[in-house]
Amino acid sequence: MDTAEKFDDKAPGNMKLADQIEGEQAMDETIRYPDQTVGTPYVDNPKMRMRDVEVFYGEKQAIHGVSLDIGKNEVVALIGPSGCGKSTFLRCLNRMNDTIDICQVKGNLHLEDQDLYDPKLDVVELRARVGMVFQKPNPFPKSIYDNVAYGPRIHGLANKKYDLDEIVETSLQKAGLWNEVKDRLHSPGTGLSGGQQQRLCIARTIAVSPEVVLMDEPCSALDPIATAKIEELIAELSESYTIAIVTHSMQQAARVSNRTAYFHLGRLVEMNDTDTVFTKPEHDLTEAYITGRFG
Amino acid sequence: MSKTTEQVRKSLAKRYRAERRFKAFGVGAIGFGLLALVLLFTDIIGKGHSAFFETYVKMEVTFDQDTLDISDVRDEEQLNFANYDGVIRNALREEFPSASGRQEKRELYSLISTGAGYELRDLLKDDPSLMGKSITLWLLADDDVDVYVKSAQDDRLESRLSDNQKSWIESLEAQDRVELQWNQSLFTHGDSREPELAGIWGAVTGSFFTMLVTLILSFPIGVAAAIYLEEFAPKNKFTDFIEVNINNLAAVPSIIFGLLGLAVIIGLFGLPRSVPVVGGIVLTLMTLPTIIISSRAAIKAVPPSIREAAMGLGASKMQVVLHHVLPLALPGMLTGAIIGMAQALGETAPLLMIGMVAFIVDVPGGPLDPSTVLPVQIYLWADSPEQSFVALTSAAIMVLLSFLIAMNTLAVFLRKRLERRW
């Protein structure tokens, strides 16, 4: 137990952590717990209910028994150090992991009464209900109009040009982009600024009227002003959508979310009201993370 | 100056030297390539340019009804088979009455091409009122005369012409009745034993039909194979095996494809020999690997973020491919296809195997007519003994090269145009 002693000498702040597990275990091992999530991961009447989710990339396990609920019209923030499995978990929620051959998902995942991994379920239908916004803005190399209209088109949501126009307009309005692009709907979406592109991607996602919107670090490629706009947008969207957002910015999590989940090495350590997480975290690992001791 | 800076300075000088060395090497390599190209072009153009013009001789000919053996000028049949050569011979005899005896007369007649009669026929068909009249005409000269006229004074001594023929030509030249005119037949005729009548049009149309068949077969098959392998095929030992074999196919000597075509397409399926359809199928086998490999590279180059975006919206795999991957990969695929086609256009060996090397005079009217292709035509002419064919060979090479340059320019242009679809 050489390493543990040395570590404790240099970082007395971690003593408490190490002690909390069985006495003199090495720091490395202490981090590999807990099996029990602290806080309140469950809510009444959830929109999405996940139980004992395990994800494997080939032999390697990336998510260990994560259970949590996402309530209706709730914004849930997923935080945690890099590589802890936030994206992996988020991508289970609309089965984007299906595209990775070696990825295997186990556990119970439900969207209301629908089992997400029911073999009879068509992912096309699922992804129309659970939309996703990615880290890097990724508009199609098509016009702004076609970007937003793509989802409704492939799902056959609008039969007439008039209906489609309306969907495009309301989606762009909801995404707060309408005023900036209404005169150039037929110019390329790739010609917009980074922040505008990300809002275009959000408009594209909400154009198919999903029930849940997943966002994986949607602001990490944006400047503070564009970020502020997206955050405002998230607050507005939460009135009609359920949102799960992965973020590296704790301020952002604090600003936009109702509840926050803290992941650590593939485990859900703590899930609580956002206020609680940032003011009186129950778990030492959470505290260590939000006070910037690691991550 | 600190030790590090000193160290850095020293290594900098070394780095710059290495860079300069590398640059010089690159410039040298490109220079060598250009030099080879310039040599090739000067040689070909030097030899071939004269073939674009051919010698005509001005003669006064009389459409003599008796000689022509025509009783009714409106009778197509009679017009077609009339003795136009006799009229030309008369004109020649009148011009040079000194020629006597069979030998001399034969020499005299051979000054004018056997094809000159067709010119007279066409004239008479257009205007039957010419019958019985005399007109002054430029008649196509024989290829030996052509060579003689085109060669420099010193080289004329080595000509195959007899002394009589030389003196006749020189007397015509003195009267300004010998002229070089644009070689129309080069671009309108099929092959011929007479160099002055031989043209590349038969080979060009043959090449066109062959390329058409190749394109129609290889592009859809190649693109479909590439899409399947990239997007749908499971990644396992078997697909690895297929990949290795596709790459192998690209390196198989083309003559083997020709043997395959001979054994299977002609032997087994009984398709006719020498036809562009068979040539096209054989060249498809050859072009497919190029198209598949370049199409796969083009598909791989489509950013994954675009796929994710489409999939995240609920697009099915097929929709992702059709709506996003294919449009973005198409420029790369087209470029690959054009480069593959350019290779196929220059291909000779496999076509020799399937009989596209036959001597074919008629210009093919469709992909099922016997024909030859440009590179094979070049091969045939290069093999012919007549001196005039040397220039014709080079002229045909120039035409082939300009097609290749046009295709490769198109490939570059397409890539530039379509690279961003905006």
Ligand SMILES: Nc1ncnc2c1ncn2[C@@H]1O[C@H](COP(=O)(O)OP(=O)(O)OP(=O)(O)O)[C@@H](O)[C@H]1O
């Ligand atoms: N396609 C993949 N193949 C194999 N392993 C993967 C793959 N994607 C992720 N992983 C592994 O799964 C674990 C979780 O990755 P994930 O991307 O979910 O982390 P994250 O929390 O989103 O990190 P970040 O904050 O850096 O985005 C990591 O250890 C990573 O190496």
Ligand SMILES: [Mg+2]
């Ligand atoms: Mg991530």
